[in-house]
Amino acid sequence: MRRTKKERQRLLSETIAENPFVTDEQLATQFQVSVQTIRLDRMELSIPELRERIKDVASKSYENEVKSLPIDEVIGEIVDIELDHRALSIFDVQEEHVFQRNGIARGHHLFAQANSLAVAVIDDELALTVHSNITFVKPVRAGNRVITKAIVIGRDEQKHRTKVEVTSTVNGETVFVGEFDMYRTKGKGE
Amino acid sequence: MRRTKKERQRLLSETIAENPFVTDEQLATQFQVSVQTIRLDRMELSIPELRERIKDVASKSYENEVKSLPIDEVIGEIVDIELDHRALSIFDVQEEHVFQRNGIARGHHLFAQANSLAVAVIDDELALTVHSNITFVKPVRAGNRVITKAIVIGRDEQKHRTKVEVTSTVNGETVFVGEFDMYRTKGKGE
DNA sequence: TTGTTATTAGCACTTGGTACTAATATCAGT
DNA sequence: ACTGATATTAGTACCAAGTGCTAATAACAA
Structure with a gap:
C-alpha cells in the first residue's frame, strides 16, 4: 500500500470531482x-464510470435550458423557473468567493x-439591468448554500x-435583498 | 428510398442538433x-458519434462554468488610490464578460x-458593502476599457x-453610477 | 501462524461505435 | 430493357472504456 486506502479514495473523489x-x-x-x-474504489465510493459522468455533466446543462438565457450564463444553478413570474437558484459559497481576512463572501x-437570476426570469431574448437597489443584510460565509428567489413584481x-x-x-435567514429594474426589447405577446 | 436522401439528411441534422x-x-x-x-449519413454530414457529441456538450458547459466563476480576477486593476478619499481602476471588457446573444457586458x-473599488478605497482591514444603489446608464461591450472612479463622500x-x-x-461617457454604503470595523485613527 | 483486508490478474461480456468489403436495390438516361 | 451511377444494406473485425465475476497473491495485525 503506497498510502492508506482511505487516503487514496479521498484523493480519488477529489480528483474526479475536479476533472470528471x-x-x-x-x-x-x-x-x-x-x-x-x-x-474497486469507484464502486465503494459509488462513482460512476467516465461515460456516465460525462453524460451527467452534459445532460445537466442540457435539461435546464431556458429560453431567455443559456444556463451557463447564470451564476448558481437554477432549480425552478416560471418565466415572467418567479425563479429560484442555488449557489454554494466556496473558499474562493470570500475575503481571506474575514471569511465573508464578497458582495459581487x-x-x-x-x-x-433577474435576467433569467425575463421571458425575452434581451434583458438588461437598468437600475438596482440592493442591501446586504447579513454576511455570508464559505460553505453556506445561498437560495435566491426572484419574483416579477411589476411591468x-x-x-x-x-x-x-x-x-x-x-438556512431560512435573509442575507440579501434587491430590487432590479430590467429593460426588455419585446412587450407582451409581441 | 422512403424520401430522398437529402431530405433524410436534413432531418437527421436537425434531430441530432435538437437531441445530441x-x-x-x-x-x-x-x-x-x-x-x-x-x-453513412453522419459521415457525409461530418456529424461525430454519440459519445463525442456528449463529450462536446459536457466540456462546453464545463469550460463556461469555470469561466463564470473566477470573478476575483475581473475586478480590474487599481491604478491610483488615496485611502479614504478616492480610487481609480481600469477594466478591459473581454468576450467572456458579455452575453453571447447581444454582446453587452453582464451587469455583475x-x-x-x-x-x-469601493472596498479597496476604505482604509480598514474589514470593509463590507451594506447597501448600494446602482444604475447601468449605457451598455458596455467587449473591447471597451472601463475606467472606474470611487470617491468617498461621507462618513x-x-x-x-x-x-x-x-x-x-x-471613452469619457458615463456607463455606470453607483452609491455604496460601506461598513468598517474601525473608526478614525483607531 | 492464521485470519482479514487489500490488491492484482484474467476472462467473458457490453455499448456504441469505426473501418472496411461486398452484395443488392433503385433510379435515370439512352 | 440494359447499363451505369448512386443508394442502401449486410457482415466482419476491431476499439475504448468500461461491468461482473472468480481467483490468486500480498500485506498487516493479533
Whole structure:
C-alpha cells in the first residue's frame, strides 16, 4: 500500500470531482495502483464510470435550458423557473468567493447570482439591468448554500421595463435583498 | 428510398442538433433505414458519434462554468488610490464578460469592479458593502476599457459607515453610477 | 501462524461505435 | 430493357472504456 486506502479514495473523489473526464487508466497511473483497484474504489465510493459522468455533466446543462438565457450564463444553478413570474437558484459559497481576512463572501458574488437570476426570469431574448437597489443584510460565509428567489413584481409595457424583487437566504435567514429594474426589447405577446 | 436522401439528411441534422443524445439505432428506427445508412449519413454530414457529441456538450458547459466563476480576477486593476478619499481602476471588457446573444457586458462584472473599488478605497482591514444603489446608464461591450472612479463622500463614525460614490466611464461617457454604503470595523485613527 | 483486508490478474461480456468489403436495390438516361 | 451511377444494406473485425465475476497473491495485525 503506497498510502492508506482511505487516503487514496479521498484523493480519488477529489480528483474526479475536479476533472470528471479522467479515465480509470489515467487514475491508476496517477495513484500507482492497478486499474482494478481504481474500479474497486469507484464502486465503494459509488462513482460512476467516465461515460456516465460525462453524460451527467452534459445532460445537466442540457435539461435546464431556458429560453431567455443559456444556463451557463447564470451564476448558481437554477432549480425552478416560471418565466415572467418567479425563479429560484442555488449557489454554494466556496473558499474562493470570500475575503481571506474575514471569511465573508464578497458582495459581487451575491450580486451576480441575484442579477443573473433577474435576467433569467425575463421571458425575452434581451434583458438588461437598468437600475438596482440592493442591501446586504447579513454576511455570508464559505460553505453556506445561498437560495435566491426572484419574483416579477411589476411591468411597464410602454417603457419596456420589468421590476424584479430578489431575495437571498441562507438556512431560512435573509442575507440579501434587491430590487432590479430590467429593460426588455419585446412587450407582451409581441 | 422512403424520401430522398437529402431530405433524410436534413432531418437527421436537425434531430441530432435538437437531441445530441440519440443513438444511431434510434435514428435508424425513426427514419426506417438501416443503421449503416445512418452512419453513412453522419459521415457525409461530418456529424461525430454519440459519445463525442456528449463529450462536446459536457466540456462546453464545463469550460463556461469555470469561466463564470473566477470573478476575483475581473475586478480590474487599481491604478491610483488615496485611502479614504478616492480610487481609480481600469477594466478591459473581454468576450467572456458579455452575453453571447447581444454582446453587452453582464451587469455583475461592472458591479464587481465598482464594488471591489469601493472596498479597496476604505482604509480598514474589514470593509463590507451594506447597501448600494446602482444604475447601468449605457451598455458596455467587449473591447471597451472601463475606467472606474470611487470617491468617498461621507462618513458616520457612530454607525461605522462610509458612503462611496462610484462612476464608470467608457471613452469619457458615463456607463455606470453607483452609491455604496460601506461598513468598517474601525473608526478614525483607531 | 492464521485470519482479514487489500490488491492484482484474467476472462467473458457490453455499448456504441469505426473501418472496411461486398452484395443488392433503385433510379435515370439512352 | 440494359447499363451505369448512386443508394442502401449486410457482415466482419476491431476499439475504448468500461461491468461482473472468480481467483490468486500480498500485506498487516493479533
